[in-house]
Amino acid sequence: MNRQELIEQIKTKKNFLCVGLDPDISKIPQHIVDDEEDSIYLFNKLIIDATAPYCVAFKPNTAFYEAYGLSGITSLERTLKYIKINYPNHFLIADAKRGDIGNTSAMYAKAFFKRLNCDAITVAPYMGSDSVKPFLEFENKWAIVLGLTSNEGSADFQHLKINNQELYLNVIETCAKWGTQNNMMFVIGATKANMLQEVRKIVPQHFLLVPGVGAQGGSLEEVCKYGLTNDVGLLVNSSRAIIYASNGKDFAEKAALEAKKVAQQMMEFVK
Amino acid sequence: MNRQELIEQIKTKKNFLCVGLDPDISKIPQHIVDDEEDSIYLFNKLIIDATAPYCVAFKPNTAFYEAYGLSGITSLERTLKYIKINYPNHFLIADAKRGDIGNTSAMYAKAFFKRLNCDAITVAPYMGSDSVKPFLEFENKWAIVLGLTSNEGSADFQHLKINNQELYLNVIETCAKWGTQNNMMFVIGATKANMLQEVRKIVPQHFLLVPGVGAQGGSLEEVCKYGLTNDVGLLVNSSRAIIYASNGKDFAEKAALEAKKVAQQMMEFVK
Numbered sequence: 394m395n396r397q398e399l400i401e402q403i404k405t406k407k408n409f410l411c412v413g414l415d416p417d418i419s420k421i422p423q424h425i426v427d428d429e430e431d432s433i434y435l436f437n438k439l440i441i442d443a444t445a446p447y448c449v450a451f452k453p454n455t456a457f458y459e460a461y462g463l464s465g466i467t468s469l470e471r472t473l474k475y476i477k478i479n480y481p482n483h484f485l486i487a488d489a490k491r492g493d494i495g496n497t498s499a500m501y502a503k504a505f506f507k508r509l510n511c512d513a514i515t516v517a518p519y520m521g522s523d524s525v526k527p528f529l530e531f532e533n534k535w536a537i538v539l540g541l542t543s544n545e546g547s548a549d550f551q552h553l554k555i556n557n558q559e560l561y562l563n564v565i566e567t568c569a570k571w572g573t574q575n576n577m578m579f580v581i582g583a584t585k586a587n588m589l590q591e592v593r594k595i596v597p598q599h600f601l602l603v604p605g606v607g608a609q610g611g612s613l614e615e616v617c618k619y620g621l622t623n624d625v626g627l628l629v630n631s632s633r634a635i636i637y638a639s640n641g642k643d644f645a646e647k648a649a650l651e652a653k654k655v656a657q658q659m660m661e662f663v664k
Numbered sequence: 665m666n667r668q669e670l671i672e673q674i675k676t677k678k679n680f681l682c683v684g685l686d687p688d689i690s691k692i693p694q695h696i697v698d699d700e701e702d703s704i705y706l707f708n709k710l711i712i713d714a715t716a717p718y719c720v721a722f723k724p725n726t727a728f729y730e731a732y733g734l735s736g737i738t739s740l741e742r743t744l745k746y747i748k749i750n751y752p753n754h755f756l757i758a759d760a761k762r763g764d765i766g767n768t769s770a771m772y773a774k775a776f777f778k779r780l781n782c783d784a785i786t787v788a789p790y791m792g793s794d795s796v797k798p799f800l801e802f803e804n805k806w807a808i809v810l811g812l813t814s815n816e817g818s819a820d821f822q823h824l825k826i827n828n829q830e831l832y833l834n835v836i837e838t839c840a841k842w843g844t845q846n847n848m849m850f851v852i853g854a855t856k857a858n859m860l861q862e863v864r865k866i867v868p869q870h871f872l873l874v875p876g877v878g879a880q881g882g883s884l885e886e887v888c889k890y891g892l893t894n895d896v897g898l899l900v901n902s903s904r905a906i907i908y909a910s911n912g913k914d915f916a917e918k919a920a921l922e923a924k925k926v927a928q929q930m931m932e933f934v935k
Binding site: 415454456457459460461462463466467470490491492493494495497498500501503504508509517518519520521522523524525539542543544545546547548549550551553554555556560563564567 | 725727741761780789794796817821825
């Protein structure tokens with residue numbers, strides 16, 4: 394999906410919500426686990442159908458699937474395929490946080506973009522240019538580089554000062570030179586909304602993927618205040634607050650209600 | 665495997681070679697690809713049997729398996745199992761370069777250490793403490809943190825100066841506080857052997873995993889000169905130079921010869 398198509402989806406739906414598909418067997422409603430062999434896929438399928446009207450993107454975190462080995466990978470691949478077939482206008486992000494030496498990153502890029510047909514993949518920047526660039530060589534595909542993450546440990550390295558500039562800003566500034574606003578985005582944790590102001594000085598137009606709204610405590614208003622562009626320029630992710638809104642038989646219905654609530658809050662920010 | 669067991673293996677075999685299992689269908693001998701459905705596994709199995717006498721560790725890079733989807737993951741899991749059953753005294757490293765927020769890293773740790781029974785996993789440090797610490801909570805298991813990588817792009821961020829200290833040294837110094845020399849190692853690219861001197865000032869006793877010897881141009885002598893400890897303290901990895909020593913019917917034999925050559929060079933460095 395290219396930038397213009399993504400912006401059109403956002404403007405049509407009047408929201409910029411990304412639903413994070415992080416299925417954890419211990420949190421999935423018991424009747425789903427009992428009834429179905431591939432319970433992760435069934436859970437996802439019902440969540441996807443329920444929330445698709447209220448979001449523009451889906452983001453499975455690959456860790457939650459890899460943890461279950463072959464059966465988990467099967468669930469992931471079925472989930473990705475289900476989204477691409479049934480919701481081709483939704484932006485599909487593999488949250489895989491990959492990054493390796495050049496030829497190895499190229500293998501990851503091919504796997505996620507070509508074989509699995511994702512629109513975007515999250516990328517860890519520590520290994521530098523040849524670990525990131527292979528993800529920029531596919532038309533209408535995106536690398537979403539980890540800039541500022543929303544976890545506690547982000548302070549350990551991301552805020553270190555390089556000539557008075559924090560490392561995460563240096564990472565964003567450097568990586569932005571390798572791609573364009575048409576093939577690169579950045580992850581910016583929402584628990585630090587005011588830092589979006591600093592990020593916007595460096596990448597005024599790039600899309601930012603903002604996790605941490607909801608369960609991790611970020612505020613949508615704050616994020617919009619500092620992060621919004623004329624083209625919106627934001628994808629705000631919510632995982633747990635939506636997919637685990639209930640663990641009863643009404644889980645999909647409650648997930649839809651929660652997604653709808655967030656989508657409605659977003660409406661005022663989409664011109 | 666604990667530190668003492670690893671050291672004993674090294675002293676018994678008089679080498680500290682790690683064979684990198686990075687199978688690429690386009691480089692695997694044609695007769696293997698033609699003859700066998702799971703050609704990656706068969707290739708690995710023959711390489712493992714041929715090189716096991718001349719190495720103390722195996723390191724599959726997970727990217728090379730994930731690239732082939734389910735069939736690749738099957739090959740990876742079969743390979744890991746084959747090593748654990750047939751060569752239980754070899755140190756088994758999953759080169760996965762993982763790192764995510766705390767609860768997600770914990771899922772990765774459980775998958776690689778418990779389900780797949782690896783001894784160690786490589787970890788990307790950018791997200792900080794809660795992305796690394798979950799890998800330190802398993803007895804006799806190891807996190808191998810990316811310190812200095814051997815690729816060209818490593819210069820982009822790893823050499824940035826934080827108060828006159830390069831980032832990779834800051835990463836090593838900080839991460840070393842989260843673990844011990846019994847559950848943490850560091851990746852230090854061999855193309856920069858003299859930097860090992862700086863690393864040894866910070867972690868004089870930790871094991872270092874050194875890629876980049878051979879195909880990537882690193883020198884074993886240089887690495888030993890600056891990196892060796894009384895307990896050896898090094899695992900030197902070679903992938904391509906060994907596993908693709910030949911692409912004919914003699915590939916396993918040639919791989920063994922190549923591994924034996926490196927192992928013999930190592931002998932003089934193991935007291």
